[in-house]
Amino acid sequence: MKTLENSFICGTLAFGFHLPLLMASLSKVKIPEQLKSAAGTVVVSTTPCSVTCGLGVKVDEICEVNSKGKRTFCKLHRSDCVANWICGLRHFTVPVGKPFELNCLTYEMIGVGTQAFRYSWRLASGIITTDDVLFKLFKTPSYVIKLSPAKESDAGTYRCDVQLKKTFKIVKRLYFGLKVIPHDVVELNFQKSLTPEQKLAAHEKAGIRWNITSIVGGWPRYSGQRRAWFVFLIGIGSGVTGGLLVGTGLYFLLQVCKKNRPVEE
Structure with a gap:
């Protein structure tokens, strides 16, 4: 240990002694004008x-x-x-018998050219997962899987790997979680799944909304000039009605005051 320490100390002293000489020699180096x-x-x-x-x-x-x-x-x-390169999991739910597609490409990849990539698909049938151990090879050379129509047996998780053909480097991995629901199990029509009370409440709200729309929505159908005349006539009618009411009230008030006035002897 002492030998190593002594060697380290000697090396440090030697470097410190030669450092000024090294800096001086570097300062004398001339940079060519072409490099400048x-x-x-x-x-x-x-x-x-x-x-x-x-x-x-x-x-x-x-x-x-x-x-x-x-x-x-x-x-x-x-x-x-x-x-x-890992894009995560996307969920989809489709009814039985409806055509459906799983597409692994993006706009940027289409711009490069679909022939520049190699596509490989794997399937974990019947479950939604990202555990790669559960996937088995799904044979299709294309970047899209077409289910026409979708069947219950098509449910599961599809994994798509996109590789560059030149380097075999994976540039994208995407999971598709697909649920295929039978029509007799779940009704996807929201209106049909409502109870009678919910339907009645929805009809009442729709009726109120229709009345408001019919009152307010009628305004845009008139042109600007007709709308102005309409507002003008409403204002005049309101003013005349208000004047008649005020005048009638004052008239009856004066009659009452005359009846209560004391008669001079």
């Missing part, structure tokens, strides 16, 4: 990936930067990106 005026191509900015999972695109701004930091000949370059 040289410029390099650098990515100065980039946008976030267009998708949160799977294969997306980003746009890089590339410029030539000289030794003084001046940017010239800037251009935009579009490139592929993968922020996260």
Whole structure:
């Protein structure tokens, strides 16, 4: 241990002694004029990936930067990106007999070209899960699975893996949780599933809403000029009616006052 400590101390002292000499020799190095005026191509900015999972695109701004930091000949370059290749689980519920499709592509991937990828599907039949041990190979070479029509036996979790054909790198994994419900088990029509009391309450609310709509909704059918005349006539009618009521009240009040006035002898 003492030998190692002594060697470390000696090495440190030697480095400290030669450091000024090394810095002095570097200060005497001359940089050629060609290197001083040289410029390099650098990515100065980039946008976030267009998708949160799977294969997306980003746009890089590339410029030539000289030794003084001046940017010239800037251009935009579009490139592929993968922020996260696992896209999680999506749930779907369909009735028996209805056509349904499971699509593993996105708009960005279609722009690259569907032939640039390799698609592999696996199925965990009858359950909704993301446990990869429970999946078995589902043979289909396409990026879409068409169920026409959907059957109860089609229920389960479908896993789609998308790989680049050139590198075999997985760029996307997506799970589809599919539930296929028979018509005689669950009625998907909301109106039919209501009780008589709920239907009556819904009809009453609809009637009130219709009355309000018929009163208020009639206004837009008139033009601006007709609406103004309509409001003007209503105002005049209200004013005349109010004047008649006030005048009649004052007349009866005066008659009462005359009857109660004492007669002079």
